[in-house]
Amino acid sequence: xxxxxxxxxxxxxxxxxxxxxxxxxxxxxxxxxxxxxxxxxxxxxxxxxxxxxxxxxxxxxxxxxxxxxxxxxxxxxxxxxxxxxxxxxxxxxxxxxxxxxxxxxxxxxxxxxxxxxxxxxxxxxxxxxxxxxxxxxxxxxxxxxxxxxxxxxxxxxxxxxxxxxxxxxxxxxxxxxxxxxxxxxxxxxxx
Amino acid sequence: xxxxxxxxxxxxxxxxxxxxxxxxxxxxxxxxxxxxxxxxxxxxxxxxxxxxxxxxxxxxxxxxxxxxxxxxxxxxxxxxxxxxxxxxxxxxxxxxxxxxxxxxxxxxxxxxxxxxxxxxxxxxxxxxxxxxxxxxxxxxxxxxxxxxxx
Numbered sequence: 001x002x003x004x005x006x007x008x009x010x011x012x013x014x015x016x017x018x019x020x021x022x023x024x025x026x027x028x029x030x031x032x033x034x035x036x037x038x039x040x041x042x043x044x045x046x047x048x049x050x051x052x053x054x055x056x057x058x059x060x061x062x063x064x065x066x067x068x069x070x071x072x073x074x075x076x077x078x079x080x081x082x083x084x085x086x087x088x089x090x091x092x093x094x095x096x097x098x099x100x101x102x103x104x105x106x107x108x109x110x111x112x113x114x115x116x117x118x119x120x121x122x123x124x125x126x127x128x129x130x131x132x133x134x135x136x137x138x139x140x141x142x143x144x145x146x147x148x149x150x151x152x153x154x155x156x157x158x159x160x161x162x163x164x165x166x167x168x169x170x171x172x173x174x175x176x177x178x179x180x181x182x183x184x185x186x187x188x189x190x191x
Numbered sequence: 192x193x194x195x196x197x198x199x200x201x202x203x204x205x206x207x208x209x210x211x212x213x214x215x216x217x218x219x220x221x222x223x224x225x226x227x228x229x230x231x232x233x234x235x236x237x238x239x240x241x242x243x244x245x246x247x248x249x250x251x252x253x254x255x256x257x258x259x260x261x262x263x264x265x266x267x268x269x270x271x272x273x274x275x276x277x278x279x280x281x282x283x284x285x286x287x288x289x290x291x292x293x294x295x296x297x298x299x300x301x302x303x304x305x306x307x308x309x310x311x312x313x314x315x316x317x318x319x320x321x322x323x324x325x326x327x328x329x330x331x332x333x334x335x336x337x338x339x340x341x
Contacts, residue, residue, distance in 0.1 A: 042219070049222055052223065076324055077327075078239065080235050151315060151317065153314070154313070154314045155313070170241065172240050174238045174240070176235070177233070177234065
């Protein structure tokens with residue numbers, strides 16, 4: 001495709017002489033006309049499209065990576081499903097971004113049979129459950145995703161799990177980072 | 192515009208064809224923009240657990256396969272009988288040994304699909320995930336995770 005220099009473009013027949021005069025005046029100079037190579041550009045576009053289509057995920061982003069949470073890695077985990085997300089970092093516990101408690105000040109050191117349950121989390125989870133009952137006529141699946149930092153002690157996770165089960169969420173999923181299948185990993189190291 | 196130049200050689204109609212590539216490039220550009228906007232770059236997956244239900248209890252292998260995760264060792268209990276002790280290897284648990292032992296159980300009881308994992312409070316979440324990942328790797332996908340009385 002030709003790139004034209006900006007300015008007047010002569011279209012009428014009366015301007016032909018003007019074009020010839022202009023061309024004659026430019027004789028001997030280097031042409032400013034350039035041809036854009038379309039074939040490599042289409043090649044790049046096609047490869048990029050194929051790469052993006054191969055990596056396309058219909059479910060979209062269920063969880064968002066957070067700065068203060070390093071997820072553990074797993075080789076044989078399943079694709080993540082959409083469900084309410086409880087995030088547990090070293091500082092705080094949150095449900096869908098709303099802080100429901102502080103991690104260590106609440107969980108470690110002050111535990112007794114009375115304060116196992118995180119009251120605010122229970123209330124919020126129950127609200128989500130009742131909204132689900134109101135909007136749909138199918139049984140409540142009781143699914144919840146836990147996105148926790150990999151260095152946390154199980155005590156903290158246990159406390160959140162206890163609260164979730166108290167609120168009627170029995171199918172607890174732990175978010176992990178996919179580190180590839182064992183065979184796939186071996187191939188990568190060999191190459 | 193892209194052209195296919197084919198010399199006819201005779202006096203007939205020239206066989207040159209010119210493709211109009213502009214709509215094709217437009218389509219590709221739109222598709223790339225859409226795919227880039229909706230792309231998911233981090234591959235987040237999940238490990239499922241069932242709290243309060245013990246998985247496939249209806250199978251003929253009706254015994255409890257329990258794995259106790261202590262801060263210094265793991266213990267695999269097969270039913271009411273034997274308990275196998277798997278000590279730590281350095282700072283981490285011996286997941287290869289655990290996988291071998293679970294595979295032995297699977298060979299003996301192929302229908303066994305559920306395991307109860309009981310962990311101490313001090314055990315790191317990362318190590319628990321790796322333990323559950325090992326169990327899934329030996330075709331025991333129904334995991335019940337629970338705390339241990341200390």
